[in-house]
Every structure is written in structure tokens, then in C-alpha cells.
Amino acid sequence: MDVNIENATIKHLDKLFDIEAQCFDQEAFTKRQISYLLTDYNSIALIAKVNADIAGFIIAQVDLEDNTEYGHIITLNIPPNYRRQGIATKLLNEMEARLKQRGIMECRLEVREDNHSAIKLYHNLGYQTMGKLEKYYGKKHGLYLKKSF
Template sequence: MEVKIETANIKLLDTLYRIEQQCFDQEAFSKRQITYLLTDYNTIALVAKTDNDIAGFIIAQMEVEENTEFGHIITINVTPNFRRYKVATKLLGEIENLLKQKGITECRLEVREDNNAAIKLYQALCYQTVGKIENYYGKKHALYLKKTL
């Protein structure tokens, strides 16, 4: 299966919102939040395209904390029928490259502590767990991960 990674744009809002709802329950971003993320100048949004479908997408925000600029992965989603084809691996790889091109040398993200698929993915891509955030997702806790790019 050939997958091309391309920049996402606001014309894909309905499709990306549908995928977000397929991938998350209560934690899904609203349409308004996705609109903001697709249009904010500080974000990078990419889609994974197959011949006929959008297989998934990723959005990162560029942030600064204590004088360190870092990329923050806000959401990554792959539709159920395209999972385990390395779509997420490609999306993360490409967004990391784009962050590096902007001079950013660190990527951070949160993951629900029981989201084994995502934790395995991040471990495979050399993200390190550096902390835990209590009640980050309502009553569920998050692991906080970082990677040096």
C-alpha cells in the first residue's frame, strides 16, 4: 500500500473530524478545536493519503517552555482499517523532520497510560517516558514522553 504524507488543510476538516471521532471517545477534539489546530500558524498538520482515502493524520504545535522550543504532538490518528501498516510511523517521522528543519530538537507528547498500542508505537520510535500527569484525561492518567530529534 502506498501512503503519501501531505500537509493538511481546512478543506479536510470534516474528514479529519470523522477520523478523530473514530479514534477517540470522550477525548476526541471537537470540530472547533480541530479548526483552530488546522489554521493556527504555530501548528504543523499532516495527512496520510492512500489512493482513495485519508488513512490518518497528525498535528503538532510548536511551543516554548523555559527558553526551550519543542514540538508537542497534539493528536495522531490512524483509521482502524489502516492500522499496523506503519502509517503512524510515517506521520511521526515526517513531522519530526519538519520540526528539525525549523531548528527544533525536542518532541514531547502525552499518552493515556492504558493506551498500549500508542505506548508501543512511541517506544519503537525511541520516545522516553519522563513523567506521569495525574487525571490528565478526566480520571485517567497520562504518561509524559520526550524524544531528542
Template sequence: MQQNTRSSSVKIREAGLKDLAEMQRLERMCFDIEAFSKFQLRYLVTTPTGISLAAEIDGKFAGFIIGIINRNRYGTYGRIYTLDVDTGFRGKGTGTELTRALLERFKASGCEKCFLEVREDNDCAIALYHKLGFENKHIIPHYYAEGIHAIKMRKDL
């Protein structure tokens, strides 16, 4: 099912195993040594509580986002595992549209909050998440390669 989003040129659709090669290519492009492996991406795409969305611009695979719905004694919440946008499609609202679409799915599934981790030196991603209403909660020391800290972020849905 394809749906139009706020930006007329970005189309958001469900992502699946047919997209795995493109997803892996983008994951490596965006995250290099910290990229999820093909096996890990396959798991995230096929897990029953997962939501995987792809963005297309002019029929080309421009990016994707993967999140998981979790339930525990504190409630139901979503967690964003990865957001990847091809360098050729950045600055066109692709990351914003993917994240908004995932947050809408989380909310429709009963999630009360959404969490994610982002490298403390990823200024573009941090700005995007702040624009979408995420708040910094705390620092996770040495979360990424080379000892880079993560910022744990949260958004109330």
C-alpha cells in the first residue's frame, strides 16, 4: 500500500524482504562499521512487532526506517532502530516523512512513547529528532564505535 505524505515527491510504503538489498546498501552507506548486518536487517524486517517503511522519490528507493513495538509493565512504546536516507535524497524531507509515518504507526498501535539512540556527533539527526518533538533524556557512554557516546531520546506520543 502506497500513501502520499506531506511532501508530494516522497512516497512512503511498507518495506519488506524484497527491499533487503537496498536496505543493506543504504545501511552501509549511512553507518559504515556500525551498520546492521543483512541478517540483523532481515530479523528487524520480519519480526512480528516490527514496522519497516521505505521512501521512494520518483520511483527510486530513497530511504527506510525500522521500528519495533515493545510492551512491558510500564506500557507500550516504540523504538526506532535505524533511519537511513540515501545521500542523493537528503534535504528533501525524506527522513522527516519516514519518521512521521513511523510515529503515526506507533501511535495507532497503542504506543505511548517512542525512544531512540543517536550518536552525539550526528548534528543533522539530532536536529531532525528535536524538530519532531524528541527530547534528550540522557547520555549512554561509549555506545558507538571509537567510544562515541549516544544520546537517548524520547518523544511522548
């Protein structure tokens, strides 16, 4: 299966919202939030394409702390029929490459503490758990992960 990583644009909004809604229920971003993320100058948004189909997407923002920029993964979603084929890994690798091209040396993210598949994916790729985020997702706790390049 050939997977190509491309930039996402506002023209992909409907499809990306559809995938987001398949991947999350209460925690899903709204269409309006995704629209904002796709157009904000601080965002990097990538899609994975398999032929003409969108087989997942990732959006990160570039944030600032102590005058230093870092990448912040906002959302990563692979539709159920495309999972366990390395697509999330490809999207994360490409996102990290894009961050490095900008001279950014760190990437952070939050994940629900019971999202074992995502936590395994991130740990495999070298992200380290830095701490717990109490009730970050309503009643559910989150974990805060970070990777330095």
C-alpha cells in the first residue's frame, strides 16, 4: 500500500471532520475548530493519502515557551479501516521532520491515560511521559508526553 503524506488545506475540512468524528465521540473537535486549525498560520496540518482516499491526518501547532518554539500535536486520527498499517507513525515522522526544518527541537502532546494504543505508538517513537493531567478530558485523566529531537 502506497501512503503519501501531503499538506492538508481547508478543502479537506468535510473529510477530516468525518474522520475526527469516527475516532472520538465527546472529545472530537468541532468542524469549526478543525476549520480554525486548518487555516491558522501557526498550524502544520498533514494528511495521509492512499490513492484518492484520506487515510488519516495530523495537526500540530507551533507554541512558545520561554522564547523557545516547540511543536504541539493537537490531533492525530486514523480511520478504523486504515489502522495498524504504520500510517500514524508516518504522519508523526513527517510532522517531526517539518518541525526540525523550522529549527524546532521539541514536540509535546496530551493523551487520555486509558488510550493505550496511542500511548504505545508515542512511546515506540521516543516520546516520554512527563506527568499526569488531572481530569484533562472531563472525568478522565490525561498524560503529558514530550520528545526532544
